[in-house]
Amino acid sequence: MSDVGQAWRAARSVAPPGHLDAAGCNVPSDRVLDAVVAHLRLERERGGYAAVPDLTVARSALAALVGAGPADVAFLESGTAAMAALLGGWRFPPGSRVGYARTEYGSTLMLLRRLGWNLVELPVDGDARLDLDGLRAGLAAGLDLVIVSHLGSHRGVVQPAAEIGTLCRTAGVPFVLDVCQSLGQVEVRGAGASAYVGTSRKWLAGPRGAGFLIVPGLTPGMDAAAPTLGGHVWNEPGLPEPVPGAARYESSEGAIAARIGLGVAALEHHVLDPSAVHAHLADLGRTARGLLDGAGGWRVAEPLDEPSALVTLEPPPGDTAEHAAARAAAASLLVNVVPTARAPLDLREPVLRVSPPPGTPVETLQALARVLAD
Numbered sequence: 001m002s003d004v005g006q007a008w009r010a011a012r013s014v015a016p017p018g019h020l021d022a023a024g025c026n027v028p029s030d031r032v033l034d035a036v037v038a039h040l041r042l043e044r045e046r047g048g049y050a051a052v053p054d055l056t057v058a059r060s061a062l063a064a065l066v067g068a069g070p071a072d073v074a075f076l077e078s079g080t081a082a083m084a085a086l087l088g089g090w091r092f093p094p095g096s097r098v099g100y101a102r103t104e105y106g107s108t109l110m111l112l113r114r115l116g117w118n119l120v121e122l123p124v125d126g127d128a129r130l131d132l133d134g135l136r137a138g139l140a141a142g143l144d145l146v147i148v149s150h151l152g153s154h155r156g157v158v159q160p161a162a163e164i165g166t167l168c169r170t171a172g173v174p175f176v177l178d179v180c181q182s183l184g185q186v187e188v189r190g191a192g193a194s195a196y197v198g199t200s201r202k203w204l205a206g207p208r209g210a211g212f213l214i215v216p217g218l219t220p221g222m223d224a225a226a227p228t229l230g231g232h233v234w235n236e237p238g239l240p241e242p243v244p245g246a247a248r249y250e251s252s253e254g255a256i257a258a259r260i261g262l263g264v265a266a267l268e269h270h271v272l273d274p275s276a277v278h279a280h281l282a283d284l285g286r287t288a289r290g291l292l293d294g295a296g297g298w299r300v301a302e303p304l305d306e307p308s309a310l311v312t313l314e315p316p317p318g319d320t321a322e323h324a325a326a327r328a329a330a331a332s333l334l335v336n337v338v339p340t341a342r343a344p345l346d347l348r349e350p351v352l353r354v355s356p357p358p359g360t361p362v363e364t365l366q367a368l369a370r371v372l373a374d
């Protein structure tokens with residue numbers, strides 16, 4: 001096993017056996033757990049409002065993962081809440097055109113429909129990867145915003161974020177990158193997005209109940225969907241104004257202990273070395289696809305050599321993702337069933353998702369291949 005795999009395992013005195021669901025909810029390290037519990041204790045001992053932590057290091061650690069600064073970070077409760085805070089308060093004139101792909105996450109699609117913008121579907125290729133010529137054409141025809149999920153919840157394809165970022169920047173069009181499935185798994189630096197939407201519990205292995213926005217490209221028309229007192233100043237008798245930086249998006253009340261834990265998780269990711277983690281996970285993904293593709297007639301949905309550890313499998317006739325997940329659970333293997341609602345425009349039937357965290361032994365993947373073949 002690689003050094004990354006060993007260090008990952010050594011940092012966790014307890015982990016569920018056969019855990020293959022990093023893309024759903026990963027396993028926090030002992031340090032992350034201790035930091036969360038320690039802050040909850042402090043809040044009880046001092047009073048919650050007296051135990052105010054300095055989150056600057058946490059913000060810096062997260063921001064550095066995309067090449068941004070601490071003032072660009074806002075903590076929220078989930079990826080969904082972060083996307084809603086960002087898009088819901090972004091003022092665009094009526095008739096504005098927003099480019100998206102059919103691989104987009106279900107809750108983002110619901111939000112986009114509700115906001116009443118003109119939605120422009122951008123073309124994808126046979127692997128559901130965004131077609132860059134199609135994006136070029138879309139930008140030339142006029143777009144006011146582009147939204148892309150770096151990786152979907154339902155497919156291991158890594159979207160060409162750096163190329164998309166370059167095209168959008170050249171065209172002067174803001175670009176929102178959903179990094180809920182990519183930060184901690186694949187390289188995000190270089191995307192040059194205006195805003196990144198992320199979540200704690202997946203590849204970064206932070207606690208549940210925390211999400212975040214990183215907004216290096218803040219412009220005057222941007223504010224939170226629901227203005228908070230902490231993120232705004234009320235200039236009597238004038239109008240309330242957002243504070244500088246991404247703090248305008250941050251919910252004042254929230255699971256502060258989870259934000260501290262997320263910061264510790266981001267720091268641990270830096271210590272492991274992000275590029276070593278990415279390489280290790282790409283290896284794990286390729287190994288998993290090689291072992292699982294064809295087992296019992298199951299078929300891997302993304303290219304076998306895709307550099308991600310998010311592996312999705314389509315069932316053979318006579319089997320279903322639900323049945324296979326139940327058989328896996330009986331063999332102490334934790335995999336996920338992805339319902340079509342996660343990507344309603346792209347997914348026709350539920351797929352089985354296998355997302356090994358760092359340090360997954362090959363034997364666990366071999367055991368799953370046997371379960372699928374049964």
Ligand SMILES: *Cc1c(COP(=O)(O)O)cnc(C)c1O
Nearest residue numbers: 078079080105152153180181199
């Ligand atoms: C999980 C996920 C989200 C939403 O994050 P939550 O924290 O569950 O709200 C958004 N986009 C993608 C691609 C995801 O995988």
